[in-house]
Amino acid sequence: MIEAKGLSKRFGATRALDKISFEVRQGEVVGFLGPNGAGKSTAMRILTCFISASEGSARVHGHDVFDDPLAVRQRVGYLPQRAPLYGDMSVLDYLKFVADVRQLDKSTFKKSMKEVVEVCGLAGVLGKDIRTLSHGYRQRVGLGQALIHDPPILILDEPTSDLDPNEKAEVLRYIRQVGEKRTVVLSTHNLNEVEEACARAIIISKGRVVADGNIEDVRARGGRVRYNLMVDEQEGLTNGAPALAEVAEALAVLEGISSVKETPTDERAHAFTMLGTKSTDLRAEIYRLCVDKGWLMLELRRDVQKLEDVFKQLTRGDERSDRGRDLLAGDDELEDDEDFDDEDLDDEDLDDEEADQDDADEADDADEDDADEDDADEDDADGADADKADADKKEEE
Amino acid sequence: MTTTMSIAKREFRSYFDSPVAYVVICLGLAALGLVFFNYGGGFWQVDRASLRQMFVQLPRGLSWLVIPVVTMRLLAEEKRSGTLEMLITLPVKDHEVILGKFLGAWGLIVVLIGATAIYPVAMFGWPWDLGVLDFGPVVSGYVGLVLYSGAAVSVGLFISSLTDHQMIAFFITFLVLFMLHFLGNSITLSVLPEKAEFVLSFISFDTRLDSFNRGMINSRDVVYFMTITIGCLFGSFWALERRKWL
Ligand SMILES: Nc1ncnc2c1ncn2[C@@H]1O[C@H](COP(=O)(O)OP(=O)(O)O)[C@@H](O)[C@H]1O
Ligand SMILES: [Mg+2]
Numbered sequence: 001m002i003e004a005k006g007l008s009k010r011f012g013a014t015r016a017l018d019k020i021s022f023e024v025r026q027g028e029v030v031g032f033l034g035p036n037g038a039g040k041s042t043a044m045r046i047l048t049c050f051i052s053a054s055e056g057s058a059r060v061h062g063h064d065v066f067d068d069p070l071a072v073r074q075r076v077g078y079l080p081q082r083a084p085l086y087g088d089m090s091v092l093d094y095l096k097f098v099a100d101v102r103q104l105d106k107s108t109f110k111k112s113m114k115e116v117v118e119v120c121g122l123a124g125v126l127g128k129d130i131r132t133l134s135h136g137y138r139q140r141v142g143l144g145q146a147l148i149h150d151p152p153i154l155i156l157d158e159p160t161s162d163l164d165p166n167e168k169a170e171v172l173r174y175i176r177q178v179g180e181k182r183t184v185v186l187s188t189h190n191l192n193e194v195e196e197a198c199a200r201a202i203i204i205s206k207g208r209v210v211a212d213g214n215i216e217d218v219r220a221r222g223g224r225v226r227y228n229l230m231v232d233e234q235e236g237l238t239n240g241a242p243a244l245a246e247v248a249e250a251l252a253v254l255e256g257i258s259s260v261k262e263t264p265t266d267e268r269a270h271a272f273t274m275l276g277t278k279s280t281d282l283r284a285e286i287y288r289l290c291v292d293k294g295w296l297m298l299e300l301r302r303d304v305q306k307l308e309d310v311f312k313q314l315t316r317g318d319e320r321s322d323r324g325r326d327l328l329a330g331d332d333e334l335e336d337d338e339d340f341d342d343e344d345l346d347d348e349d350l351d352d353e354e355a356d357q358d359d360a361d362e363a364d365d366a367d368e369d370d371a372d373e374d375d376a377d378e379d380d381a382d383g384a385d386a387d388k389a390d391a392d393k394k395e396e397e
Numbered sequence: 398m399t400t401t402m403s404i405a406k407r408e409f410r411s412y413f414d415s416p417v418a419y420v421v422i423c424l425g426l427a428a429l430g431l432v433f434f435n436y437g438g439g440f441w442q443v444d445r446a447s448l449r450q451m452f453v454q455l456p457r458g459l460s461w462l463v464i465p466v467v468t469m470r471l472l473a474e475e476k477r478s479g480t481l482e483m484l485i486t487l488p489v490k491d492h493e494v495i496l497g498k499f500l501g502a503w504g505l506i507v508v509l510i511g512a513t514a515i516y517p518v519a520m521f522g523w524p525w526d527l528g529v530l531d532f533g534p535v536v537s538g539y540v541g542l543v544l545y546s547g548a549a550v551s552v553g554l555f556i557s558s559l560t561d562h563q564m565i566a567f568f569i570t571f572l573v574l575f576m577l578h579f580l581g582n583s584i585t586l587s588v589l590p591e592k593a594e595f596v597l598s599f600i601s602f603d604t605r606l607d608s609f610n611r612g613m614i615n616s617r618d619v620v621y622f623m624t625i626t627i628g629c630l631f632g633s634f635w636a637l638e639r640r641k642w643l
Binding site: 011045048049050051052070073074076078080081082084085086087088089097098100101102103145 | 399400403404406407411414415478479480482483485486487488489490640641642643
């Protein structure tokens with residue numbers, strides 16, 4: 001249905017897409033996932049022949065986007081980001097106009113109009129001017145115009161951004177509904193939505209595909225589980241209070257544990273976060289170890305990595321270099337490696353528990369924000385990243 | 398062609414969805430009325446000479462206000478608001494978008510020009526019969542106006558295709574059209590050497606329109622206006638295509 005081969009797109013010095021390839025088969029509902037500035041919209045614009053790729057080729061429904069844009073557009077319903085519609089037209093007039101340009105005849109239009117109004121819930125607003133509608137309704141009208149010619153393929157760019165949770169749920173419901181008999185590609189930076197509406201996710205970051213597969217596979221790409229353990233530091237089961245180093249050492253040599261890190265806690269306890277492989281469950285081993293050593297276990301928890309973690313893991317490295325952390329990251333990572341032999345579980349995952357690391361991080365962020373401001377003019381993405389950095393900072397606090 | 402007409406129709410109608418069209422038409426006719434009442438000996442003294450004034454003043458009024466207002470948003474506003482992406486990703490060819498927009502805007506101007514015909518009709522036909530009208534110069538004058546307005550609208554469209562800001566499009570269109578009118582003006586020409594005079598009067602709207610107003614339809618003048626129109630339409634097309642490669 002959709003087939004992209006080595007698509008690249010440069011905007012001046014910015015590389016918006018870097019040789020991405022993917023394939024979407026008939027009937028699939030695919031989520032295009034990536035942080036802001038990853039290149040999702042750019043990819044969709046190429047697929048809908050709004051812009052041309054600098055390199056590579058793509059076919060939609062068997063038609064080349066470069067050679068036969070009209071055939072592609074006839075078979076695609078497209079909703080651009082933020083649903084830009086003619087505000088001075090009424091909803092009905094707008095849908096009529098789209099049908100007119102698509103050269104639907106009267107009876108077809110009537111029939112599909114009925115369906116669109118029903119599926120998108122537009123009955124109450126048909127006579128209203130589009131500029132008076134709420135964003136949620138605008139999004140629905142946008143979805144409606146994309147469906148009016150009953151296309152086999154739908155491409156939706158962030159159909160749920162800027163919506164309130166209720167509207168979001170509703171739009172996702174429409175998408176699921178129309179996706180039953182269509183091929184749908186939708187982009188988002190929200191993971192829950194992908195989990196809710198899509199069977200498959202393509203994660204892109206800095207213009208490259210970093211993961212592609214059904215949601216379960218993508219989640220498994222993280223391939224790790226995290227154990228949180230808390231051991232009383234004042235009292236033991238049999239032998240009295242254990243020393244921090246002693247516990248850490250004993251945990252580190254357990255089979256299947258790839259890293260042990262002490263985490264700060266308010267309680268009078270030693271707390272640790274460990275990483276293990278997903279295939280084995282080490283809780284029994286850890287419990288046994290505690291009993292053997294006579295430590296008083298207060299808490300043991302095993303977290304399977306969430307899609308969110310995978311997303312962060314897959315997209316973070318790029319962002320780091322994007323924010324100019326390359327040089328800093330060099331030393332950082334060395335340090336990390338010493339006491340923490342797996343940098344994959346990065347500090348952002350743990351940072352709420354890591355006070356000193358935070359300070360360093362924040363200082364970095366601040367520096368880079370300045371840098372970002374300097375070249376904000378040249379590169380929109382930097383602006384987005386600055387925002388992101390701010391958001392990160394807030395999170396860290 | 399049907400696609401082009403759909404776009405043109407939407408564009409044309411959108412002027413009537415906002416006050417733009419009504420304001421433009423009413424103001425235009427009122428201003429023209431003022432010209433008649435105040436020129437020469439007033440309305441009842443009106444003669445062929447005052448009708449000629451209409452053909453001289455009307456294009457200036459159009460160029461300085463109406464056409465920049467009508468064309469400024471054609472592409473600039475669509476680019477800014479993102480509706481262009483919606484329009485272009487419908488199954489339309491780029492040249493159909495340009496042509497549709499051009500026809501929509503030109504259509505409005507032609508309607509306005511047509512509306513001014515009530516003056517000659519009222520004065521020389523019914524209800525007043527102020528004399529015998531020589532129809533030749535009137536008809537050729539209107540032909541000139543229609544040709545001129547096509548050229549002026551296409552200039553505005555081209556400028557609108559080069560920017561994302563409709564106010565910038567407005568000012569530049571205004572400036573360019575202003576210059577095109579006055580290049581051949583006797584005041585400008587008197588201070589310039591003879592060579593320049595020749596070139597400037599060659600590209601001046603006013604000099605070109607003058608022969609239409611005197612009842613002559615020169616093929617050279619027709620070709621002149623059509624060349625500008627087609628050239629600017631190609632320019633707009635090129636500017637629209639450019640988005641793909643930027
Ligand atoms: N028209 C453009 N001119 C210059 N740079 C652009 C343009 N469109 C997108 N970009 C850049 O391309 C990158 C990807 O943008 P985009 O595809 O919009 O990302 P996303 O939709 O994933 O947020 C960003 O760095 C952005 O700044
Ligand atoms: Mg986007």
